[in-house]
Amino acid sequence: MLQALGLGPTEEAVYTALMAQPTASAHDLARSTGIAAAETARVLADMETRGLVSVAPQPEHEESGPVGQPTGSQFVRYRLTPPSVALAPFLVEQRNALHQAESAFSVLIEQYRNTAVQSAAGVVEVVVGVEQVAHRFHQLQRGAQRELLLFLVGAPVAVPREDTDVSEGFALDRGVDFRVVAARDYLDGPDLARDVRAAITAGLEIRLVDSLPLKMVVSDRERAMVPLDTADSGGEPSAIVVHRSGLLTALVHLFEKEWAQARPLHTTTTGVRAEPTVDQHPTQGELEVLALLLAGFSDRRAASQLGLSIRTVERRTRRLMDLAGADSRLQLGWHAARAGWL
CATH class of the missing domain: 1.20.5 (Single alpha-helices involved in coiled-coils or other helix-helix interfaces)
Structure with a gap:
C-alpha cells in the first residue's frame, strides 16, 4: 500500500511493524520483520531524515542495551510521525x-x-462535388504516360460517358496501354456496343465480368481514384484519390486479379458484324455473341447489345455449339477456353 506513495518494500515493512507498537528499536523491528538489524537501522535513519519517524526519548534506565550488549544505533528507539503529517x-x-x-x-x-x-x-485525398470529381478523373486519365486501368460499373454519376470517351481517346492517341474490366450492367446504356467497338478499334482492351466491387481508375500505378458512397458526402458525388502506398498496391492487385478472370470482348474493326460462314472457326460476329453469353448475358440482352435479332443470336450460338461439338453452353464455354477462341 505504501509503495504507491513512493516507499520501498523494506521501508513499508519497517513502517508497518513500528505502527503496531508505540516505540521500537531497530533490534526490536528486525526480530518482527525478519530484516537484518543493520539494514533495519539504516532504513530507520533514512525514514527519520524524510520525517516519517522520530527518535523517542530514552528513559534513563534504558541508556544501555540489553545485558551483555553495548549500546548503539540498533537500540535507539523510534516512534512514528503521525501519518496525516508524515x-x-x-x-x-x-x-x-x-x-x-x-x-x-x-x-x-x-x-x-x-x-x-x-x-x-499524403496517401489519400478526398474530392467532393461533381466538378471536382470530374476534374480529378480527367487529370488522372490525361496525365497517364504508360498505363491506365479501369473498372467500369453501372451508369456514370459525375463523369458523363461522352466525356470519358474523350479522355480515353486522348490517352490512346498517346500510346498509353489502356485496359478495362467492365461489369455487365455497364453495357446496358444506349449505343454502348458502338462506343465499345470504336474504343477497341482504337486500341483499348476490354474484358467482361458479372460484377465488380467498385469503380476505379489507376494511372501509371502511381495514383488511383475510387468513388465514395454519396451518403458519406451529403448526397454529393465524391471520391478518394489514392497515392503511392500499400493501399494503391492492393487496388492494382485487385485489378489484375479481375482482369485474369474476365472474358475478353471481341468486336469487328470495321463496325460491320460478319454473318456466319461455312468455316471451322468462329466468325468475329460469333465471337461477339460468345463473349456476351459467357459473361452471363441472356440471348435477349445479347441481341439488344449487339443490335441483332434474337433469332440471329440463337443461330450464331447454335453454330458455335456445332463447331465445338458441345451439347450445352457449359461445354461450349469449356471448349472455347481450350481452343483459344477467347
Whole structure:
C-alpha cells in the first residue's frame, strides 16, 4: 500500500511493524520483520531524515542495551510521525507526478494524431462535388504516360460517358496501354456496343465480368481514384484519390486479379458484324455473341447489345455449339477456353 506513495518494500515493512507498537528499536523491528538489524537501522535513519519517524526519548534506565550488549544505533528507539503529517507530502508528490504524467500522455496522443493525419493526407485525398470529381478523373486519365486501368460499373454519376470517351481517346492517341474490366450492367446504356467497338478499334482492351466491387481508375500505378458512397458526402458525388502506398498496391492487385478472370470482348474493326460462314472457326460476329453469353448475358440482352435479332443470336450460338461439338453452353464455354477462341 505504501509503495504507491513512493516507499520501498523494506521501508513499508519497517513502517508497518513500528505502527503496531508505540516505540521500537531497530533490534526490536528486525526480530518482527525478519530484516537484518543493520539494514533495519539504516532504513530507520533514512525514514527519520524524510520525517516519517522520530527518535523517542530514552528513559534513563534504558541508556544501555540489553545485558551483555553495548549500546548503539540498533537500540535507539523510534516512534512514528503521525501519518496525516508524515505521508501527506508523499501523497501530494505522487498526485503531482500523476498529473504531469497525464499531461505528457495527452501531449503524446495529440502529437501522434497529428502525425497520423499528416501521413494519411499524403496517401489519400478526398474530392467532393461533381466538378471536382470530374476534374480529378480527367487529370488522372490525361496525365497517364504508360498505363491506365479501369473498372467500369453501372451508369456514370459525375463523369458523363461522352466525356470519358474523350479522355480515353486522348490517352490512346498517346500510346498509353489502356485496359478495362467492365461489369455487365455497364453495357446496358444506349449505343454502348458502338462506343465499345470504336474504343477497341482504337486500341483499348476490354474484358467482361458479372460484377465488380467498385469503380476505379489507376494511372501509371502511381495514383488511383475510387468513388465514395454519396451518403458519406451529403448526397454529393465524391471520391478518394489514392497515392503511392500499400493501399494503391492492393487496388492494382485487385485489378489484375479481375482482369485474369474476365472474358475478353471481341468486336469487328470495321463496325460491320460478319454473318456466319461455312468455316471451322468462329466468325468475329460469333465471337461477339460468345463473349456476351459467357459473361452471363441472356440471348435477349445479347441481341439488344449487339443490335441483332434474337433469332440471329440463337443461330450464331447454335453454330458455335456445332463447331465445338458441345451439347450445352457449359461445354461450349469449356471448349472455347481450350481452343483459344477467347
